[in-house]
Amino acid sequence: MSESHRVLTAHWHDPSVIPLAGYEAAGGYRALRASLGMSADELIQVVKDSGLRGRGGAGFPTGMKWSFVPRDSGKPTFVTVNFDESEPGTCNNRELVEREPHALIEGSAIAARAIDCHLAFIYVRGEYLWQGQVLQRALDEAYAAGYLGRGIMGGDYDLDIVLHRGAGAYICGEETALLSSLEGFRGQPRLRPPFPAVEGLYESPTVINNVETLMNVPHIVNNGADWFKSIGTEKAPGTKVFTISGKVERPGNYELPMGTPMRTLLEEHAGGVLGGRALKAWTPGGSSTPFLTADHLDVGLDFESVMEAGSLLGTGAIMVLDETDCMVEAARRLVEFYAHESCGKCTPCREGTWWAARVLGRIESGHGHEEDLPVMADMGENILFRAFCALADGAVSPIQSTLKHFMDEYEAHIREGRCPVTGRGPGRERGADHPAEDDRAVPDVTFAGAGPFEIQGVPS
Amino acid sequence: MAIFEGQRLDEARAIMARYPDGRQRSAVMPLLYLAQSVEGSVTRDALREIAELIGVRTAEIEAVATFYTMLRPRPTGTHLIAVCTNLSCALLGGNDLLEAAHEATGIPAGGEISDDGEFSVHEEECLGVCELAPVIQVNVANHDRVTPERVREIVGSLRSGDVPEPARGPAVESFKAASRILAGLEPLAEEGATA
Numbered sequence: 001m002s003e004s005h006r007v008l009t010a011h012w013h014d015p016s017v018i019p020l021a022g023y024e025a026a027g028g029y030r031a032l033r034a035s036l037g038m039s040a041d042e043l044i045q046v047v048k049d050s051g052l053r054g055r056g057g058a059g060f061p062t063g064m065k066w067s068f069v070p071r072d073s074g075k076p077t078f079v080t081v082n083f084d085e086s087e088p089g090t091c092n093n094r095e096l097v098e099r100e101p102h103a104l105i106e107g108s109a110i111a112a113r114a115i116d117c118h119l120a121f122i123y124v125r126g127e128y129l130w131q132g133q134v135l136q137r138a139l140d141e142a143y144a145a146g147y148l149g150r151g152i153m154g155g156d157y158d159l160d161i162v163l164h165r166g167a168g169a170y171i172c173g174e175e176t177a178l179l180s181s182l183e184g185f186r187g188q189p190r191l192r193p194p195f196p197a198v199e200g201l202y203e204s205p206t207v208i209n210n211v212e213t214l215m216n217v218p219h220i221v222n223n224g225a226d227w228f229k230s231i232g233t234e235k236a237p238g239t240k241v242f243t244i245s246g247k248v249e250r251p252g253n254y255e256l257p258m259g260t261p262m263r264t265l266l267e268e269h270a271g272g273v274l275g276g277r278a279l280k281a282w283t284p285g286g287s288s289t290p291f292l293t294a295d296h297l298d299v300g301l302d303f304e305s306v307m308e309a310g311s312l313l314g315t316g317a318i319m320v321l322d323e324t325d326c327m328v329e330a331a332r333r334l335v336e337f338y339a340h341e342s343c344g345k346c347t348p349c350r351e352g353t354w355w356a357a358r359v360l361g362r363i364e365s366g367h368g369h370e371e372d373l374p375v376m377a378d379m380g381e382n383i384l385f386r387a388f389c390a391l392a393d394g395a396v397s398p399i400q401s402t403l404k405h406f407m408d409e410y411e412a413h414i415r416e417g418r419c420p421v422t423g424r425g426p427g428r429e430r431g432a433d434h435p436a437e438d439d440r441a442v443p444d445v446t447f448a449g450a451g452p453f454e455i456q457g458v459p460s
Numbered sequence: 461m462a463i464f465e466g467q468r469l470d471e472a473r474a475i476m477a478r479y480p481d482g483r484q485r486s487a488v489m490p491l492l493y494l495a496q497s498v499e500g501s502v503t504r505d506a507l508r509e510i511a512e513l514i515g516v517r518t519a520e521i522e523a524v525a526t527f528y529t530m531l532r533p534r535p536t537g538t539h540l541i542a543v544c545t546n547l548s549c550a551l552l553g554g555n556d557l558l559e560a561a562h563e564a565t566g567i568p569a570g571g572e573i574s575d576d577g578e579f580s581v582h583e584e585e586c587l588g589v590c591e592l593a594p595v596i597q598v599n600v601a602n603h604d605r606v607t608p609e610r611v612r613e614i615v616g617s618l619r620s621g622d623v624p625e626p627a628r629g630p631a632v633e634s635f636k637a638a639s640r641i642l643a644g645l646e647p648l649a650e651e652g653a654t655a
Contacts, residue, residue, distance in 0.1 A: 019650075076480075085588055086585075086586060086588065087586070088546040088547055088548065088585070088586040088590070089547065089548055089586070089590050090586075090588070090590070091588045091589055091590050091591055094588050094589070098628065119480065125588065126528075126530040126600070126642055127530070127542075127584075127587050127588055127597065127600065128588065129600040129601065129629075129632070129638060129641055129642060130601065130602070130626075130628055130629030130630075130648075132641075132642075132644075133629065133641065133646070133647070133648040134629075134648065136644065136647060136648070137647060137648045137650075140647065162478050162479070163644065164478075164486070164489070164490075165489065165490065165493065165642050165643075165644065166489070166528070166530075167489055167492075167493070167528030167529070167530040167531050167642075168528050168529035168530035168531075169527060169528050169529070170585065170586075181489070182486060183483070183485060183486055184485035184486045184487065184488035184489065184514075184524065185485075185523075185524065186523055186524055186527040187527060187528070202480070202483055243590060243591055244591070245548040245590035245591045245593055246547070246548050246551045246552070246590075246593070247551055247552075251548075251590070251591040251592070251593070252591045253591060287546075287547065287586075317590070319547050319548050319551075319590070321551065325551060329550075330547055333545070333546065333547055333550055334546075334547055337546055337585050337586070340585055341585060343527075
């Protein structure tokens with residue numbers, strides 16, 4: 001990667017930018033100062049013109065999101081920063097904040113300015129205990145230096161930013177669940193509409209943005225929309241901080257232009273597959289995005305190209321599996337995650353993910369039935385787009401994509417009663433949830449019947 | 461009130477004051493963390509006292525407390541060892557770490573707390589450090605690229621009263637201390653800013 005494409009990670013080698021003085025010396029808070037001299041409409045326009053799209057998974061245009069917020073509703077407006085990064089495989093927000101916490105504060109403050117917001121919240125996942133402290137220390141510094149608080153930078157604009165800790169619930173990364181959690185309720189999603197832009201936090205207009213998204217904003221204000229559009233692809237401008245983990249030689253967070261081929265990331269940056277083994281499968285954007293294979297190495301890592309290849313860019317979190325890894329096990333573990341993290345609000349997710357994990361577990365452990373395969377396919381179809389929020393759709397991705405690309409591996413598990421890849425023989429059945437919470441075994445049921453949810457022998 | 465009195469009541473009020481007037485319910489999670497930092501888990505008394513502070517029914521607080529895995533309704537060891545077994549970690553040996561943690565602490569698989577009350581082990585969904593897998597947390601502080609042997613060493617150190625230095629940030633001396641940080645009551649020192 002050429003150095004000119006390092007935008008968000010340009011100072012990662014330099015710990016002096018962590019404290020305020022170093023951040024200022026590197027040009028920090030220049031964009032906030034500039035934004036204070038701009039109108040809200042001007043700010044929204046430059047972000048719209050830049051083509052910046054949300055980095056949290058959905059890729060929604062950020063400027064447009066901001067423009068949906070009514071600033072004259074008579075209610076306060078809120079910015080809520082989604083630092084609940086919890087999707088398996090995803091950890092760029094963590095390192096971005098560890099290495100340059102003031103950049104998030106500056107981006108958040110500019111977003112606040114753009115929607116006339118005077119109180120913003122940063123929702124930090126609980127597991128990021130130290131990272132939250134790093135961020136709070138930076139907030140305290142920013143207050144002391146007049147970048148936050150009353151009359152920031154000597155002007156007449158007031159802004160407070162409050163850090164709020166989550167407590168271990170993936171669903172709180174879903175924006176309406178995050179708002180429920182921040183209001184002091186169970187982190188369950190809400191029906192949309194009304195959308196948060198109109199009725200979000202405390203029933204007031206709210207913008208919810210991802211950490212990486214907001215960190216792009218100061219650079220756009222400083223360098224202009226045209227500069228931003230000169231990086232990446234036409235429809236997905238800018239860079240993306242990709243996380244690559246699993247079976248690679250040099251796992252890590254790598255900032256590359258949107259649209260960089262997976263092959264470049266894997267071979268030039270991550271050092272190739274661990275031990276020189278063959279690539280078997282990879283997720284382009286975390287656990288909720290369908291697996292791709294070695295046939296997809298030349299796919300560009302941007303929203304459109306990955307979708308064309310049959311998956312989703314998601315959070316840009318690439319998990320790599322090699323030829324020695326069992327795809328049934330991988331699917332089971334990921335579906336188990338969704339079963340554990342399901343908030344329980346709706347039936348397709350609460351029941352569907354639980355059963356899917358159970359059935360995958362018994363196939364993995366060599367106890368599968370032939371009927372399990374059509375059942376898994378049916379389950380996928382009956383969960384996808386039928387649940388209250390997108391969490392359950394995430395569980396369908398590993399199911400459908402492994403059935404699509406690795407059906408022979410499923411069939412061999414059932415036929416041979418053992419894993420054809422690892423050779424592991426019949427073992428303890430795995431299933432949804434952790435043993436401490438649920439040690440019920442899968443009842444030996446058949447799923448024959450008219451519909452996928454006509455299940456006999458459901459444990460009471 | 462038994463938990464929230466004196467200085468802790470002041471701390472609770474300061475936590476509630478972070479949120480706009482009339483929105484003090486937003487303080488439920490940090491108040492639960494504060495109670496957990498005192499009692500080592502979320503107790504019935506904590507639920508009742510927080511309900512009273514905020515002015516809602518106890519069941520409302522219980523509904524929140526039981527939703528989140530880092531708020532622990534059951535007795536928890538002095539030290540909480542969290543082991544990630546999600547995909548990126550599992551591919552590089554996360555399940556072996558979980559087994560090692562159970563063995564070293566003497567907590568059987570599925571068990572919650574060691575007989576001496578020193579340890580709890582929890583199988584984690586992703587801890588957000590996938591690029592440095594396999595990972596664990598000790599009192600919510602990160603340890604990266606861990607081996608089963610390292611898990612045994614860490615448990616041994618904790619038994620002899622030493623909390624090993626984590627990969628990033630300062631060591632956290634106990635699960636209670638972690639809960640206090642999570643309540644937002646322990647600022648980092650100015651020094652030690654490097655990542």
